[in-house]
Amino acid sequence: MRIDDEHYQQRLNLLNECGLVGKSGKLHEIAETILQVAPTNVTVLIIGESGTGKELIAQGIHKHSPRRFKPFIAVNCGALAEGVLESELFGHEKGAFTGAAARRKGVFELANGGTILLDEVGEMSFATQVKLLRVLEEKEFMRVGGTEYIQVDVRVIASTNKNLASAVEGGEFRRDLYYRLKVVEIQVPPLRARREDIPLFVDTFVTQFARENSIEFPGITEEAMQILINYAWPGNVRELKNLIESMVVLSPKRKIDADDIPLYLTGPEEPVRHLPVRLDKTPDQAEREVILRALWALKNEVSEMRDTILDKLDAHAIKEAPFVERDDGPLDVSSKEISFDVGTPMNDVEREMITRTLLEAKGNRRKAAKMLGMSERTFYRRLQKYDLS
Ligand SMILES: Nc1ncnc2c1ncn2[C@@H]1O[C@H](COP(=O)(O)OP(=O)(O)OP(=O)(O)O)[C@@H](O)[C@H]1O
Ligand SMILES: [Mg+2]
Known part of the structure; x- marks a missing residue:
């Protein structure tokens, strides 16, 4: 086997083992980086929009590292209030604050020997950033309310969907911590920048959900697939995965065709839907397209909301006044019959x-x-x- 082929095979195996679907060049570059950084202890910063697979990549690094038999713990820094996050990360001593009835270990202690993923690291407060920097540099920290330092050996991976460089410029994120985190950076492209992977995602998720739900799925037509390929996927792979799951579960007993695809995916005009996939758009064009599609989706949502409200009003009116006579004005629509000449x-x-x-x-x-x-x-x-x- 040639070295190139061997390398390629290694990347394929890695992607497979990590559950990362895709064959685009960008994903292979990511696989290559995972292979290089996994055996080391360097901090990795994974940057990408929501739903692009940042957590899968972090797990991939852990699974291929010598730490794989120790815990991998992900903490969402954006979902926890400042005090709660500190106690989650570093633990607390009994009586450290109201409600701290007992000593509690934080994830830095729990994941000792393993890996921590700090998700949405850009949301961390300045005070917590200082403590994090200390663990990264000195490999020690104090529990909240504690008086002594605890030594740990933890690998930190951070992820963000926010532009951390501009957060640093804006004074919201510590520059020293930023450089400490991004020793190696992995940029995960949004799904719309690797549309060639969409059919593979569709096939994989269809097979997975059909098997999980014991459903025979008749498949999807070329036209329907083209809509999926052309859509902007603001929620990235997560959004595509969720859509496929609902299509599989709610599928009619025939092939899914364009009419079965939710309206908001189809864009403003027919011709736009059928445009060939173009990957050579300028960022400006791509951005305009995303905005246009988002506006279109919004318009549809508003009209759906209006329909739902009308539905509710109708139901209400019927309940309140079941025998009210209708006055349909000059148009005679009271008859439910229509007749036409041959x-x-x-x-x-x-x-x-x-x-x-x-x-x-x-x-x-x-x-x-x-x-x-x-x-x-x-x-x-x-x-x-x-x-x-
Ligand atoms: N390349 C991929 N192959 C297979 N599944 C993927 C891939 N990328 C993402 N997914 C799936 O999409 C969903 C979202 O992935 P993940 O949680 O890793 O994204 P994320 O970037 O961490 O998102 P967030 O920023 O919202 O936390 C998961 O169900 C994951 O399994
Ligand atoms: Mg995540």
Whole structure:
């Protein structure tokens, strides 16, 4: 085997063992870095948007290090109030603060010999940053309310979805700690920057969830896959994974097609959805696209919220006044029948059917789509087609 091939195989094995799916060049670079840093004790800073796999990478480093038989503990620094975080990290002595009924070990003690992941490290207060710097440099710390230093041997990995360099410039993060943390830096790209991996993610997650739920999943059409490839995925792999799980569990007994994909994924116009995948966009273009898609998703959410409220109001009105007579004004929509002459063009039939159903549903588009047995997306398309929106 050539050295190159051997290297490649090593990276593949590593990705496999870490549960990291993907074959993009960027992921292979990450695998290479994991292989290099795992045997050492250097501090690693993992930077990437939420849901890009930072924790999986941190676990990968731990699993491939000599520390693998000792604990790996992740602490979310952004989720805990300052005092709670200190006590979580360093433990406390009995009576250190109100409610500290007994001595408690913190994760630095619990993970001795192992690895700690400090997630969202950018959210840490200045006071805690000082204590962290001390553990990193002196390998010792004091419990909250304690008087003596405790020695530990812990490897620290930090992760952030925030730009720590600008937090340093803005005076929110200590410069010395920043440099201490980023001895090695791993940048994890957002999913939209490695779209070529999306089909592989889809296949992997479909297989996983179908097996877990003992469901036979008929698969997804090319067109539907193209929508998934083109979407901006602000929640990255986590968002894709969650979507696949719901699609598998709620799947119809036929192949998932474009109409089954939630509306907010499809973007503003048909042509945009079908644009070929372009990886050569400038950051400005890419950013504009993300904003546009986010706005579109927001618009859909607002209209869905409106529909839900209308639904609730309808239900309420029916409960409150079940026998109130309807006054539908000059339009005669009280009859639920429509008749057409033989040979009426199908477009006219469809247009009329949609208009009348919409009236019957009191303008609630979701309800009308349901009554007609159409997906909401198809319904919206028809509204546009017949200029009814
Ligand atoms: N390359 C990948 N292969 C397989 N699964 C992945 C990959 N990247 C992320 N995931 C999955 O996506 C989800 C989110 O991953 P993870 O928790 O590692 O992200 P994160 O970057 O730490 O997010 P956050 O910043 O929100 O903490 C997990 O369920 C994880 O298994
Ligand atoms: Mg995480």
